[in-house]
Amino acid sequence: MTETTTRDANAVIERVENDGTYVPTDEIEIDSMAALAEIETETEIETEPTHEGESTLVDLRLEVQVPIQSVDAVVVSPVVLAPPAELATLDARAISAWFGERKVLDRVSLTMESGMITALIGPSGCGKSTFLRILNRMHEMVPSASLAGEVLLDGVDIYDANRRLTDARRHIGMVFQKPNPFPAMSIYDNVVAGLRLTGTKAGRDAKDQLVEASLIKAGLWKEVRDRLRQPGGGLSGGQQQRLCIARSLAVRPRVLLMDEPCSALDPTSTRVIEETMLELAKEVTIVIVTHNMQQAQRVSDNCAFFLAAQGTPGGIVEQGPTEQIFGAPSDSRTADYVGGRFG
Ligand SMILES: Nc1ncnc2c1ncn2[C@@H]1O[C@H](COP(=O)(O)OP(=O)(O)O)[C@@H](O)[C@H]1O
Numbered sequence: 482m483t484e485t486t487t488r489d490a491n492a493v494i495e496r497v498e499n500d501g502t503y504v505p506t507d508e509i510e511i512d513s514m515a516a517l518a519e520i521e522t523e524t525e526i527e528t529e530p531t532h533e534g535e536s537t538l539v540d541l542r543l544e545v546q547v548p549i550q551s552v553d554a555v556v557v558s559p560v561v562l563a564p565p566a567e568l569a570t571l572d573a574r575a576i577s578a579w580f581g582e583r584k585v586l587d588r589v590s591l592t593m594e595s596g597m598i599t600a601l602i603g604p605s606g607c608g609k610s611t612f613l614r615i616l617n618r619m620h621e622m623v624p625s626a627s628l629a630g631e632v633l634l635d636g637v638d639i640y641d642a643n644r645r646l647t648d649a650r651r652h653i654g655m656v657f658q659k660p661n662p663f664p665a666m667s668i669y670d671n672v673v674a675g676l677r678l679t680g681t682k683a684g685r686d687a688k689d690q691l692v693e694a695s696l697i698k699a700g701l702w703k704e705v706r707d708r709l710r711q712p713g714g715g716l717s718g719g720q721q722q723r724l725c726i727a728r729s730l731a732v733r734p735r736v737l738l739m740d741e742p743c744s745a746l747d748p749t750s751t752r753v754i755e756e757t758m759l760e761l762a763k764e765v766t767i768v769i770v771t772h773n774m775q776q777a778q779r780v781s782d783n784c785a786f787f788l789a790a791q792g793t794p795g796g797i798v799e800q801g802p803t804e805q806i807f808g809a810p811s812d813s814r815t816a817d818y819v820g821g822r823f824g
Pocket residue numbers: 580585603604605606607608609610611612623
C-alpha cells in the first residue's frame with residue numbers, strides 16, 4: 482500500500498512507498514525532449530491507480546499513475562503556499578568528477594552563499610555544467626560518471642548515504658539552456674507538473690494559488706493570466722524559460738541552478754529573466770552559468786572563474802565578489818578572460 486505523509490515545516494505532501502522511498506522523482510529535468518514528451522503524455526492522464534504498489538524511482542509513467550487513491554483524500558490547502566523555506570547556503574567541498582577514466586574537475590571548492598547569486602564563468606569545456614549537475618545529483622545519472630567530494634546544503638551532505646536523491650532534487654532545482662516546458666500541456670499544468678513530479682498533491686484552490694504565485698515570482702503572470710489553459714509551447718522562448726522557472730519554483734526549492742538560461746534568448750527576454758533572478762534571490766539561492774560577462778556583472782554577487790588547461794581537469798582559478806573578479810582580478814588568466822582576451 483501507498484501511504485501519504487506530511488513532512489517538515491514546509492508541509493508538502495509526499496507519498497512513501499513500502500520500502501520507504503519517496504516518489505516520484507523529477508528525473509524529468511534530466512535531458513532529452515524525447516523523455517519529456519513521453520512524460521508529458523503520461524502526466525496528462527489522470528488515471529485510476531492501476532499499478533498501485535509498483536512504483537519505482539525510475540519509472541515515471543508508473544509513478545504518475547500510482548498516487549491517486551490514497552492521496553485524493555488529502556487536500557492540501559494553503560500549506561503549499563507557506564512562507565519560503567529559510568535561505569540556504571550550498572557548499573561544495575573538494576569536488577572532483579570523472580566521465581569514465583577521464584577526470585574533468587579537480588577538487589573544486591566553492592561556497593554559494595544564501596540569498597546571493599553566484600555566477601560560474603569560464604570557457605566551454607572547463608566543467609561548469611558538470612559542476613552544476615553535481616550540485617543537485619544529476620551527474621550520477623550519466624552512465625560512467627563518478628565524483629568525489631561533498632556538497633553541503635546548510636551543512637547537510639546531499640550525497641550522504643542516508644539522504645534521498647529526491648530530497649536533493651526537490652530542494653535544489655534546475656533550469657536549462659533550452660527552455661523545456663511540456664509544449665502541448667497547458668501553461669497551468671506546466672507549473673503544476675513541478676508538483677506532480679515531486680509527488681506533491683494539492684487541492685484545486687491551492688493549485689490555483691500556487692500557479693499564480695509561481696508565475697508571479699517567475700515574472701510571467703501578467704502575460705499569461707488570461708490564457709492559462711493554452712499550451713506552454715505557444716509562448717515565446719523567453720516566456721517558455723520563465724514558465725520553466727515557475728515550474729521549478731512550484732516545489733519551493735531552496736536553491737535554483739541555472740545553466741546558461743538566457744543563451745537561447747533575445748536581449749529583451751534576457752533582461753526580463755535577469756530582473757526575475759534579482760527578485761528571486763531574496764528567497765532562493767541562485768547559481769548561474771553564463772558566458773555573458775555583462776550578465777555576470779549585472780546579476781551576480783559572487784563569481785567563480787573556471788578553467789581547464791589543455792588536457793587537464795577543470796578547476797576554479799579565482800573566486801570572490803563579482804566586483805573584485807571583474808575590477809581587480811588577482812590572477813592574470815582571470816583578467817584575460819573577463820577582459821575578453823580568450824574564451
Ligand atoms: N556525458 C558526458 N560524457 C563524457 N564526457 C562529458 C560528458 N559531459 C561533459 N563531458 C566532458 O566534460 C568536460 C566538461 O564539460 P562541461 O561540464 O559540459 O563543461 P562546460 O559546461 O564548462 O562547457 C568536457 O571536456 C566535456 O567534453
